[in-house]
Amino acid sequence: METVIEIKDLKIAFNGKPVLTGINLTLCRGENLAIIGRSGEGKSVTIECIVGLLTPDEGTITVLGKDITNLDSDELKELLLHTGFLFQQSALYDSMTVRENLAFPLIRVLKISDEAEIEKRSVEALEAVGLAAAIDKMPSDLSGGQRKRMALARTLIVNPEIILYDEPTTGLDAITSKEISALIMDIRKKYKSSSIIITHDMSCAKITADRILIINEGKIIAGGTYKELENSSDPFIASFFK
């Protein structure tokens, strides 16, 4: 199967404190890969390295065949057209309406200037996440779940091949969280995307993941399907599934 992301021996430290001490992982085309682990283990740091927000101290990250640590800023921008990133705190542009939030990447990244086209794609993206009624609201008027959906719409609007979800269901109630998980599955079907999903929420991992990796002390310590890991004899691994 084709590999879309390959990380080899990724290491990073902040102020002398090692956070990642050798991450290896591959993401295949069309796959949903979940990464679970305790808080502060460097899950967000891992995917921030993938999109060039952080520069690793050591190791290589290959995205769609390109080593992202060796790209200049224009090449990186071009590559980022193919990746979407859902931030843990949604990162909506507070000073803009939902409509302007959606138009932002269309105008500035895809360089679309046709107003009708922008409108059409914005509405489409909002409908895909079930938020069509909110188009003229400000982000501050949305609930936590709506913000997540909105952020998802803004990520999807450029049709990314790879989507990185940073805790898509954290802070949501069980029902909304299930809806978001279902949405992630819909998105894969509709957009044929490959995804890495970082989560604490085991029910989300169960619904969405083809494969789960567990990160601990800066390394991937185990990997497998939900079933395999759930029945692991290692008490630490099994503890995530209780």
Next chain:
Amino acid sequence: MKQGIILRGKKILESIGDYTEFFKSVITNTFRRGFEWNELIRQCYLVGVRSINIVLVTGFVLGFVLTLQSQPTLKAFGAEGFVPNMVAVSIIREIGPVIISLICAGKIASGIGAEIGSMKVTEQIAAMDVSGANSIQYLAVTRILACIFMVPLLVLFADAMSLLGGYVGTNISGNMTAVLYFNKSFSSLLFSDFFPSLIKTFFFGFIIGFVACFKGFHANRGTESVGIAANSAVVSASFWIILIDALAVQLTSIFVYNQ
């Protein structure tokens, strides 16, 4: 102790590096394709609207107070008639640009520092970069240019208000017609008074925008960094304004007045 000094030195060098890097990236992104005209106009409007009231009031008070304060002294020398000339020259050459720029540093730099700082902390800037948009071009270039255009304009308005303030001040005790007052004011003003001080304000505008954007873009993680960014934007911008002013005074006295 020794280690502390080394550490401090390293920090200073690092921050010089950061400033240089940011400056380079602002310059290259200013001339890159996809200039944000609409955002620039919006920022100019915001910068102007945010500060116009306080700038006008300050300008008026400056002229008014300076007139009332200098009247008795000049009267003692029998030079009462020179009050308008003195007020015009001192405000337009020096006091106006500096005081108004410092006020703008307080008003505009804190606003920009807090706004961009909070965008940084809530990962909105990261979201822009990750989407492939250009956050420096959209956020920093527009704000810095807006400050470069608007601060001189605000200073001009304040200068005009200060002349008005001076006129009101003279007419509290004495009585001088408006025509005579403004004639006196303008007759004492040379191009060489006005022009260097105007040039100076473009630099002050740049400093306000640049420092504020820098502080915002370099805010740390955590909400308290928003306050820190706003605060240090004002402090650094004010510091640089005073420093540049000292330098500019030297330069103008060498090149313009040939002293």
